[in-house]
Amino acid sequence: MAIKMATVVLDNGAGLAKVGYSTDKNPRLMPNCITKAKSVRTRTFIGDQIDDCKDLSGLFYLLPFQKGYLVNWETQRQIWDYMFGKDGLKVDLHDSNIIVTEPYFNFHSVQEAMDEIFFEEYQFNSVFRCNPSFLSQYKHCKEKDQKPLCSIVLDAGYSFTHIIPYCKGKKLAECTKRIDVGGKVMTNHLKEVISYRQLMVMDETYVLNQLKEDVCYVSQDFMKDMEIGRKKGKENTIARDYVLPDYTHIKRGYVKPLEETTGRAKDGEQIIRMNNERFTIPELLFHPSDVGIHEMGVAEAVVHTIQSLPEEMQPHMYNNVILTGGNCKMPGFYSRMERETRSMTPDEYDLCMKKPENPSTYAWEGGTMLAKDPQIKKMSVTREEYEENGHNICFEKFDV
Amino acid sequence: MAEKRESGRVKDLQQKRVLDDAARRRRQRKALEALESDNFQDDPHADLKMSKKAPKFEESMEAVQQQGSGTKRQRKSRSDHFKFRYKKSFAALLEEDQRFEKEGPSYLSAQIPASRFPERHFCAVCGFTSNYTCVQCGARYCCVRCLGTHQDTRCLKWTA
Numbered sequence: 061m062a063i064k065m066a067t068v069v070l071d072n073g074a075g076l077a078k079v080g081y082s083t084d085k086n087p088r089l090m091p092n093c094i095t096k097a098k099s100v101r102t103r104t105f106i107g108d109q110i111d112d113c114k115d116l117s118g119l120f121y122l123l124p125f126q127k128g129y130l131v132n133w134e135t136q137r138q139i140w141d142y143m144f145g146k147d148g149l150k151v152d153l154h155d156s157n158i159i160v161t162e163p164y165f166n167f168h169s170v171q172e173a174m175d176e177i178f179f180e181e182y183q184f185n186s187v188f189r190c191n192p193s194f195l196s197q198y199k200h201c202k203e204k205d206q207k208p209l210c211s212i213v214l215d216a217g218y219s220f221t222h223i224i225p226y227c228k229g230k231k232l233a234e235c236t237k238r239i240d241v242g243g244k245v246m247t248n249h250l251k252e253v254i255s256y257r258q259l260m261v262m263d264e265t266y267v268l269n270q271l272k273e274d275v276c277y278v279s280q281d282f283m284k285d286m287e288i289g290r291k292k293g294k295e296n297t298i299a300r301d302y303v304l305p306d307y308t309h310i311k312r313g314y315v316k317p318l319e320e321t322t323g324r325a326k327d328g329e330q331i332i333r334m335n336n337e338r339f340t341i342p343e344l345l346f347h348p349s350d351v352g353i354h355e356m357g358v359a360e361a362v363v364h365t366i367q368s369l370p371e372e373m374q375p376h377m378y379n380n381v382i383l384t385g386g387n388c389k390m391p392g393f394y395s396r397m398e399r400e401t402r403s404m405t406p407d408e409y410d411l412c413m414k415k416p417e418n419p420s421t422y423a424w425e426g427g428t429m430l431a432k433d434p435q436i437k438k439m440s441v442t443r444e445e446y447e448e449n450g451h452n453i454c455f456e457k458f459d460v
Numbered sequence: 461m462a463e464k465r466e467s468g469r470v471k472d473l474q475q476k477r478v479l480d481d482a483a484r485r486r487r488q489r490k491a492l493e494a495l496e497s498d499n500f501q502d503d504p505h506a507d508l509k510m511s512k513k514a515p516k517f518e519e520s521m522e523a524v525q526q527q528g529s530g531t532k533r534q535r536k537s538r539s540d541h542f543k544f545r546y547k548k549s550f551a552a553l554l555e556e557d558q559r560f561e562k563e564g565p566s567y568l569s570a571q572i573p574a575s576r577f578p579e580r581h582f583c584a585v586c587g588f589t590s591n592y593t594c595v596q597c598g599a600r601y602c603c604v605r606c607l608g609t610h611q612d613t614r615c616l617k618w619t620a
Contacts, residue, residue, distance in 0.1 A: 096503065096505050101505060118501060118504065120499055120504050121498045121499055122498075126549065127550045129550055131547075131549060167553045168557070223572075237571070240571070244496070248496070248497070252494070252495075253587065256585075256613075257585070257587075263501040265499070283589075286588060290588060336586075347575070349574075349580070351491075352491065355573070355574060356574070357575060360575055360577070
């Protein structure tokens with residue numbers, strides 16, 4: 061056995077997979093899907109191959125995940141093959157270890173299938189399976205001078221949002237909670253709203269997702285922004301014109317500067333006017349009931365989860381709230397989250413939130429740190445162990 | 461004589477169909493399901509027939525035949541095995557999970573309860589705050605103009 065074996069870290073998100081060697085500084089970001097373009101009929105695009113596609117209108121998606129859980133193995137296999145293959149990381153599979161993430165409350169048969177693929181098909185030397193929040197809290201603990209006893213991770217991803225409390229590095233599964241709002245719901249809702257009010261864009265998931273990322277923000281004072289949104293002309297500082305790409309002259313959609321925002325399109329342009337849509341879409345994270353999902357918003361849910369824990373844990377939890385997942389990138393998310401949580405937190409407790417620079421790759425970065433930890437050897441399952449004991453050893457060792 | 465004294469507006473109202481609670485909930489559920497879907501259009505490549513059996517220009521016929529008998533079948537059986545064993549929809553997985561693991565936290569128990577804050581209402585047409593409810597379908601609206609748009613475009617249009 062080689063002394064220093066390469067370790068692959070794969071944060072297998074339902075929307076975006078983050079993959080790289082533990083020695084890499086940044087992961088390779090790979091949309092976890094296979095796409096078919098209207099204009100290119102000779103091939104499909106696997107993962108980040110979509111960057112080669114010139115015309116991104118009307119993309120058709122094949123997603124391995126359904127409601128946040130892996131179900132389409134054919135699709136996932138193709139993406140993984142590409143990821144580890146010669147156009148990807150060029151992994152020497154036999155002599156590599158892998159740290160891979162999976163969703164919370166993952167189903168048994170999905171876990172079995174994952175083990176089978178990683179050990180029997182890819183034949184990795186060793187596998188460590190965990191939830192992304194485990195890696196996030198690991199990184200958080202390493203970064204702090206004084207190792208925190210407890211921490212609580214908010215993981216706002218593509219399919220849903222989870223809140224996971226940890227105590228001394230152990231997940232408290234019975235207190236883990238889920239909100240059924242994720243990036244997908246928001247993009248689909250935006251599509252629906254724009255299609256009804258302005259322009260039929262139901263087919264344009266890719267373009268509208270870009271639109272969401274470019275112009276949506278989390279409001280700091282929702283009702284005040286609503287008032288501003290009602291105003292006409294120059295007084296309305298919220299409305300923006302977004303020029304849609306036509307993929308001949310305009311390669312990518314963009315926001316017009318405020319001075320040129322008139323609500324009218326120039327020649328050859330097609331615009332979407334974003335007014336209250338800019339902040340009502342991300343508002344779903346804080347008020348899922350706005351679209352009829354009868355659940356708490358993220359801030360309320362964090363406080364609710366902490367309050368369901370034993371009282372001696374609570375001050376530690378409030379002191380170590382870690383915000384991760386792509387939705388945290390929304391401008392204004394951190395400050396709104398902090399303000400709203402503070403307002404519901406009992407005033408004798410301090411509230412301290414970890415706001416990573418890049419919340420979507422935070423877990424992956426934690427994975428690279430874990431790979432260097434000598435403990436990882438004990439935590440992961442080697443191929444020999446798997447061949448000896450089968451699935452059972454994986455269920456015993458992995459805390460998921 | 462009595463009928464003649466009746467107001468025209470009341471008559472009008474009686475003719476209008478009002479959706480009952482069950483129908484409204486069904487509509488709501490459908491809307492939520494739509495938020496989960498991956499694609500709204502059909503597969504653009506659906507009409508393509510990609511036949512792998514057709515020989516490519518660079519290959520000779522023998523090579524194709526050889527491939528057909530060897531590697532290809534192996535590959536097929538592998539994926540077949542996977543399809544057979546692990547191809548399950550989310551609903552099937554959830555059902556299976558419930559059957560085998562009765563106690564302990566699970567997907568279903570992890571759902572966060574409803575908020576203690578009251579629901580907010582927004583105009584189904586323009587998106588601003590709304591004060592009124594459409595009598596027929598229960599959608600919210602904010603002004604007469606939006607109500608007009610709503611009745612012309614959405615109200616009962618896709619259910620009736």
